[in-house]
Amino acid sequence: MFDRFIIDDRETPRFRVHRSAMVDPEVLARERAAIFDTCWLYVGHESEVASRHDFRTRRVGGRPVIMTRDAGGQVRVFVNSCPHRGMAVETRSEGNGRFLKCFYHGWSFDTAGNLVAMPDDEAYGPNFDRQNMCLPRPPRVESYRGFVFCNWSSTGPDLATYLGHSRTMIDLVADQSEEGMSVLGGTHLYSMRANWKLLVENSFDAYHAMTTHQRYIEMIKASGRDFSRRQQGPAAAGVARRGPLDLGDGHAVTGSVDTSGGDVMGALGRAFPDEETRARHKARRARLVELYGEEWTNRMLGGRNHLIFPNLFIIDLVMGCTIRTFYPDDPDYMEITAWQLVPNGEDERLRQLRMGNFLTFWGPAGLATPDDVEALERCQKGFAAHQAAPWNDLSRGMNGNPINSEAQMRVFWRRWNELMTGEVLPPEPEVLFDPERDGRRIAGLAAR
């Protein structure tokens, strides 16, 4: 395996990634061991198992899991494999039931994972260890504000420590309703014939928006959204561009602050269909200001493309918030799963605007994502010639421009490089997250 993946040259400046990282099966094997088996991986959102005995099945880090809510209301995560002979106990993607039953030999488990019945029980005798024949668990399962993660390693930092400043970015989403946030029914289950790290880059790549997503921008303009003031300076249009922030340990975010006072909805997104809808958006904003203050609300209603290393994005561009995760089956193929997260108790008109806006951009049949799929798949095809054309360039903004920068991608790649090779490259100090400058959650300004 090639072992010099990154050129991080601060003098020129220049940042390069070797394309073998996108095609070499040995790289993927090492990624599985050094990254996916050591990092906290997203399982799901607690609202997906809203009622007792709800369950969801999915793959996390390439392994089958079941997420349940047990009789006591606790969210649990199990390996979807019977402790008896290994069969996947549940194959439906979602459902509700007090028992999870393995049809192979009929062993049954409750939603807390305990073995509750096994046919011909007497044949095992009194000393058989029934207590420990429960559904197996990932070594660690923890959650933060409704986002459930698991870790396939029993050592390493706990989830809160692992997330670090990413917690602040999750707060900005989780605080958007006093009644909590929920994942909608319906999932975007799709794929790309491309390396998974290309989707990491693409998921917070501001540079490609005006070229790759030209047709989306045209649609937004046709809806009546006026971008002309933007050309006089971003703040004039109500959404100030902010550059990327390095949240530590490979986590990073790009984002904007909404300074419009509620006059527009997000950096992108369609115009308000009527004044009544705009008024309702402003009313919602006013309540958030009561709760969190003007500055925090402006951050909350700005946009965020937030990477939680290695493969979770929470992208909130106000006109819709998506949770997106992906996993490589091969160097040139990944499976992608994406959900829509919405504020509970949202005004009906705002919800319809949100849902309409979400779909036009997000998802494999929108007016944007198919063109991303096209772009990344074509990059992957180009990498077939990596021996003749070995390097990708991610230098944008290294020359003292922290706003129009690709620093967020370099944050990812430095952490990836560290876990893969042990080489530690210093961060870019000007984009390091600073709670004093970049905000801190102040809960309870108003009585909650």
Place this chain on the structure above:
Amino acid sequence: MSSSPDLRAAVEEFLYHEADLLDTWRLDEWLALFTDECSYLIPATDRPDGDPFRDLFLVQDDRFLLEQRVESLMTKTAWAESPHSTTRRLIGNVRAADAGDGAVAVQANFIVTRARQSTVDTYPGRYEMLLERGGPAGFRIRMRKAVLALEELRPHGRISIIL
């Protein structure tokens, strides 16, 4: 759904015409088949009976978005379809029934193949449509829903064509 032979024959003719317009990329003629108030829907693969007001869909176009989708697909900047892919549609198991007020409810199965850049993807599914009688093609489309018979969009990765 009961289906009189005459009505079914007329609806089949209309569906074949529609499929031909899509396969030959005459998308503005296809768009002209729709009523002013119309919808084009594709539910999520894991929620085929989803409610567009409550659940996440794959496509949920009103007239404005459908026009935008069609117009953009005829430009060079719809990169996923530039150049256009080659598609073929097979429509079968057509049923049609009066739905009151001159409307016709239609169900039909489809298989759409999309070939592009050495890859062929297959999209099987079922149409559920609400048609109105009238217009040069015999019917106009008020609601057109394509319910995929897939568990996931893998390895397709996208629906960049009209299904």
